Amino acid sequence: MKIVSIIGSPHGEKGNTGKLLGEVLKGAEREGAACETIVLRGNSVKPCMGCDQCHKKGHCPQKDEFESIKEKMLAADGVILATPNYIFQVSGQLKVFLDRCSSLIHCMALEGKYGACVVTSGGGDELPIVQYLYHFLIVSGVTPIDAVWATMGTSEPDTQVSEENRKQAYSLGRTLVKAWEEKRSFSMVEKMQKEHRKRMQELINWHQEEWPYEYAFWKERE
């Protein structure tokens, strides 16, 4: 299984989120997965310009790292999204990236992949962020397996992942690979994806003149 993880934190793999994600990846690697981590520090992916070119042509005209990260996600079997809590939400670094994925959501282009989320905070409130990332994964076509989150205080070089969180994270990594191997399905995820697919097909049918790339994408899938 090939897993691509995306961390939206300026502290990268050495930050709190990176440390917790690292434990997930140890578990996944134990089950044989090949893992690659992409760090979004805030300068490699620019904000969406709202130009609709991705819907029209299938790619973004901005010259930055977005398209290469997108290709890595498309080539992977699993996607893990990891973020610190920045004022009760995902970090701006990750949100900018997620906004750029609009066409992936319109096409549910990550269909068939499995995913997970990792969230850390200074003082709590991780759950709404986990729910948001779950929603993003589901509407992109991904089957999310589970999430791990931890309240870790400020980001310091010597901050450690607690033993309880380490075990949860490691177990999540192992489960992610097993779920992919067994092609596990979850009725709630399937129901949400069925509804989203119908909604997107209607939307893109309606916009078939303006969005020829996405119209052709769904036509081919019919």
Ligand SMILES: Cc1cc2nc3c(=O)[nH]c(=O)nc-3n(C[C@H](O)[C@H](O)[C@H](O)COP(=O)(O)O)c2cc1C
């Ligand atoms: C700009 C900013 C906003 C933050 N907002 C919150 C917050 O609303 N709630 C909270 O519990 N922690 C908040 N934190 C703390 C981080 O979520 C926490 O230290 C996190 O584990 C850092 O992860 P990292 O080392 O991967 O960047 C904030 C930190 C920063 C830098």
